[in-house]
Amino acid sequence: MNLEHIDHLPFIVGSYAAASIVVAGLIAWVTLDWRAQRRALADLEMRGVARRSAEPRGQLPLEEAKGGA
């Protein structure tokens, strides 16, 4: 494929570059956020902060998921 003969190549390359940036940005956002939240949780647990419902580990009360304290 001879790239020089493709019409409007900068517009096509620009579109695929924009898509790459957006997709990479979204993946980076969820990955970095995941690491940050896990680090924050580990830090709190290391300091001995535990939820009232923490006895069966991993069971999160429904109120908590609704954002309540």
Added chain:
Amino acid sequence: MALTNLANPARFLTFANRVIPWLGGVTVIVFAFGLDLAIRAPDDYQQGATVKIMYLHVPSAWLGMLCWGVMTIAALGTLVWRHPLADVAAKAAAPIGAAFTLLCLVTGSLWGRPEWGTYWVWDARLTSELILFLLYLGVIALWRAVEDPSRAARAAAILTLVGAIDLPIIKFSVDWWNTLHQGASVFRLGGPTIYPTILIPLLVMAVAFTLLFVTLHLAAMRNEILRRRVRTLRLLQASASS
């Protein structure tokens, strides 16, 4: 695992941890397949090679609308059924939908310049799509402005339901008004007007983008549940020390 069991955030976390790596792998494979088809697809007889922008523009437009649709169902879940994961789903979806809508606007501009001679025109389709992007920014701003997640969820849910009016306007704008943007060519009563050699890569790319959305949404929901868990623990810590 029954679907209703996922209403429990802890069970949802277990489910998400198990599913996300597999979904991510399938997404990569379908994207590779779709991009290969898109590269090898023939040029359009009128548009030439610029038709390759369609393989990004159309799926991102669909996803921008699909994401608001997901947020609308989640808004009903928040306001009507008070489903424990509804506002988690809505909050996690908003930045993803905003990103795909922005990508739709950018690729549309880059496609419009060689085809229409302009990057932008205030026609009904482009303007209603821009309004959708602004609505996404509004919902994200609301979530950030209200500190209490429950109150933020209700406010964002109302804005989401009001904003859902924009979805049929986007879809039918090309029928209701005389627009520079072309009419529907895939989902229409008489069937697609696109030749299969171009339509099949488009549909594969649409599946790839949808899988990407599902993967990112599950991951963002998982992050949001953890963020709320961190918030709860910090509040507990603060009340214990005071």
